[in-house]
Amino acid sequence: MTRIESDSVTYLVGGGIASLAAAVFLIRDGDMPGHTITILEESSRIGGALDAAGNSHDGYVMRGGRMIESKYLCTYDLFSSIPTLDETGTVTKEIFDWNETMKTSSKSRIFRDGHRIDTPSFGMSEKHILTIERLALEPEGLLGRSTISDQFDPSFFETDFWHMWCTTFAFQPWHSAIEFKRYLVRFTHMVSGFNTLSGIMRTVYNQYDSMVRPLHKWLEERGVKFMLNTTVTDLVLEYDNGGFTVEKIIVEEAASRKEIDVKKHDRVIVTLGSMTESSSLGSMDSPAPMLGKADGGSWALWEKIAAGHTQFGHPSNFDNYIEQSKWLSFTTTLHDPTFFNLIRDLTGNVPGEGGLITFPESSWLASIVLPHQPHFIGQPENVQVFWGYGLFVDVPGNFVKKAISACTGREIMTEIIGHLRLQENGPRILDACTCIPCMMPFITSQFLPRSKGDRPQVIPEGSKNLAFIGQYCELPDDVVFTVEYSIRSAMTAVYSLLGLDREPPSVYKGQFNPRVLLEAFMALHERRVVQLQSQSLQAN
Numbered sequence: 001m002t003r004i005e006s007d008s009v010t011y012l013v014g015g016g017i018a019s020l021a022a023a024v025f026l027i028r029d030g031d032m033p034g035h036t037i038t039i040l041e042e043s044s045r046i047g048g049a050l051d052a053a054g055n056s057h058d059g060y061v062m063r064g065g066r067m068i069e070s071k072y073l074c075t076y077d078l079f080s081s082i083p084t085l086d087e088t089g090t091v092t093k094e095i096f097d098w099n100e101t102m103k104t105s106s107k108s109r110i111f112r113d114g115h116r117i118d119t120p121s122f123g124m125s126e127k128h129i130l131t132i133e134r135l136a137l138e139p140e141g142l143l144g145r146s147t148i149s150d151q152f153d154p155s156f157f158e159t160d161f162w163h164m165w166c167t168t169f170a171f172q173p174w175h176s177a178i179e180f181k182r183y184l185v186r187f188t189h190m191v192s193g194f195n196t197l198s199g200i201m202r203t204v205y206n207q208y209d210s211m212v213r214p215l216h217k218w219l220e221e222r223g224v225k226f227m228l229n230t231t232v233t234d235l236v237l238e239y240d241n242g243g244f245t246v247e248k249i250i251v252e253e254a255a256s257r258k259e260i261d262v263k264k265h266d267r268v269i270v271t272l273g274s275m276t277e278s279s280s281l282g283s284m285d286s287p288a289p290m291l292g293k294a295d296g297g298s299w300a301l302w303e304k305i306a307a308g309h310t311q312f313g314h315p316s317n318f319d320n321y322i323e324q325s326k327w328l329s330f331t332t333t334l335h336d337p338t339f340f341n342l343i344r345d346l347t348g349n350v351p352g353e354g355g356l357i358t359f360p361e362s363s364w365l366a367s368i369v370l371p372h373q374p375h376f377i378g379q380p381e382n383v384q385v386f387w388g389y390g391l392f393v394d395v396p397g398n399f400v401k402k403a404i405s406a407c408t409g410r411e412i413m414t415e416i417i418g419h420l421r422l423q424e425n426g427p428r429i430l431d432a433c434t435c436i437p438c439m440m441p442f443i444t445s446q447f448l449p450r451s452k453g454d455r456p457q458v459i460p461e462g463s464k465n466l467a468f469i470g471q472y473c474e475l476p477d478d479v480v481f482t483v484e485y486s487i488r489s490a491m492t493a494v495y496s497l498l499g500l501d502r503e504p505p506s507v508y509k510g511q512f513n514p515r516v517l518l519e520a521f522m523a524l525h526e527r528r529v530v531q532l533q534s535q536s537l538q539a540n
Contacts, residue, residue, distance in 0.1 A: 008036065011249055011260065013232045014271030014298070015041030016048020017483055018469040020215045021078050022269050022490035023224050028081055030498045034222030040251065042231040042297045046216060049276045050483070052208035052376060056383045059284075059333040059434035060376055062208070063276055064443075065369075065387065067168065068095070068201045069190065071508035072484040074491055082214050085377075091214050099201045102372055106197045106354045108347035110160055112361060114421035116347050119195050121526055122161035128152065129524050135181045136188075136511065145449040148180045149173040163360040164194060167367045170481065172391065174324055175447040179480065186479045189510035192519035197355040202371065207483075209377045229253065231297040235268065235305050235466070243462035252297075264465070267497050269490075270305075271470040272456070273318060274298035275481070279440045284409040288328065288439035293319050299442075302472070313456035318445040318472060325445035328404050329389035329438045330412050336432035338425055340384045343370055346420065351384070359419040364390035364397055364404045368416060388416065393439075409435030446471045446480040458492045467493035477507040 010026055012019040019039050026032045045051065054060035068075065079091035089097075108116035124132075131152055135143075148171065149157070156162055157173055165171065169183055190199045203210035220226075236248035236259075246268040249260040262268060277296040282288035293299040299319040306312040318325075334340065340351060347354055352372025359366050368388035375385045393405040399418030400411045407415070413435045417426045455474040459467050469489040471480045478485050491504040510516040 008265045010037050010267040012039045012269050015046035018486035018490045021487045025494040034224045038225040040227045040230045047212040050207045052206040059436050060385050061331045066483045073505040074488040075484050098204050102352050104197045104200045104355045120160045123159040128156045136184050140178045143177045146177045167358045176449045179447050182479045189516045192523040245464045267465050269467045272302050273472040282437035288437040311460040314454045317454040322441045326441045332435040334384040334433045339429045363395045366390045459496045
């Protein structure tokens with residue numbers, strides 16, 4: 001075991017869930033005092049993509065929410081040590097207890113032509129299923145930079161399996177076939193319940209209130225330092241025959257340049273890139289503007305340190321294709337129960353039970369989710385909040401003949417009301433709501449086609465005190481765009497840098513469980529199973 005210097009410090013670049021988790025592991029598993037840990041964050045808030053803000057008067061905002069499920073072993077390991085804000089138990093216990101009470105069981109995963117589709121069929125041909133089964137077995141090296149559309153014929157993207165899959169995970173046809181394959185394998189155990197969202201878990205409140213705030217409180221109580229509004233612009237490296245160390249961190253704070261000296265036995269853990277960088281908000285009467293990578297610092301830092309260092313990955317693979325990585329979400333605050341009551345009656349689910357509702361006829365490929373209320377701590381009883389998003393942001397809507405990227409909150413709600421066939425109640429709903437659009441240029445950049453080396457290792461070759469964490473480092477088997485990936489990367493980085501004799505728990509591999517495989521096979525081959533059952537009944 002590597003000796004940890006008593007006066008060593010750790011700098012964490014980025015204030016998202018990966019850095020917060022890394023700070024916990026440094027304290028909990030590495031026995032480091034909290035005051036020796038500093039988190040540097042360019043914005044005025046921590047939490048990264050797990051954000052939520054606003055109020056009932058001006059409208060609540062959350063850019064999104066990550067799906068969680070029971071096999072997120074690193075996530076539950078972390079939160080088993082973190083008390084809830086009211087300190088009645090751990091966050092992990094609260095999540096599992098809550099999901100025993102509020103089980104996800106959608107009666108309306110697909111909403112088509114003004115009607116709910118209860119337990120929609122996947123609608124795939126045998127050719128589609130054989131392609132899925134081939135991808136699950138094919139080595140990543142053979143898939144290379146191919147896309148999902150390179151693997152399937154166009155008819156696959158008209159199936160309800162694809163409509164449900166792509167809106168649950170935010171895949172596009174032009175995204176990486178490797179990432180699609182990883183998801184197929186990683187979530188094999190969820191395929192059989194996919195048309196009802198069975199197995200998907202939720203937090204009591206939004207993930208900022210339920211996960212980030214308890215983490216922040218735990219870290220502050222232990223003396224961890226938070227330097228907000230501080231942008232890291234460069235790392236100065238010192239080389240010797242054995243590799244390299246970070247010797248300085250260059251930051252901009254209050255428009256002034258500063259240098260942080262890093263001693264040889266200190267550590268630097270950097271969150272690379274950001275899927276929510278350059279996000280922008282609109283309003284009820286204005287669309288969200290489109291920004292780019294120059295409007296934030298995370299991509300600039302990765303590009304700066306990767307120049308001339310191939311082991312640091314290739315950020316241009318992820319930050320130069322906004323047209324392929326952008327989409328828009330929206331958060332709606334309601335001061336009248338009409339909308340929620342109508343959705344309850346239309347779908348057969350109470351808020352929090354149904355999960356994502358997708359409109360496959362929507363030219364925006366829009367979806368909404370009505371969580372259990374209240375969704376924010378302190379939210380008034382007479383206020384409801386829901387979230388939604390559109391994957392195709394530059395196509396005119398079906399009811400509002402504009403692209404969602406050019407729409408105001410009022411126009412987005414008008415389009416959703418149209419798909420629900422609630423026009424008769426439209427004026428009442430619109431008069432009582434505040435819908436805030438959010439454009440996210442890089443939100444699925446981690447899904448873009450990639451090759452080996454585009455994502456760096458958590459501990460890059462030659463590093464003595466530098467590690468990378470977050471959605472853009474390479475972890476075998478696990479899947480990006482998840483809380484679990486960020487936390488697993490943090491655990492890997494801390495255990496490696498500190499030389500601890502422990503490893504993160506292995507990724508759950510349901511594809512090796514015969515029962516899971518059988519259930520997935522039967523779900524995918526639903527038509528053939530029904531046909532065989534019918535033949536058996538006729539024979540009897």
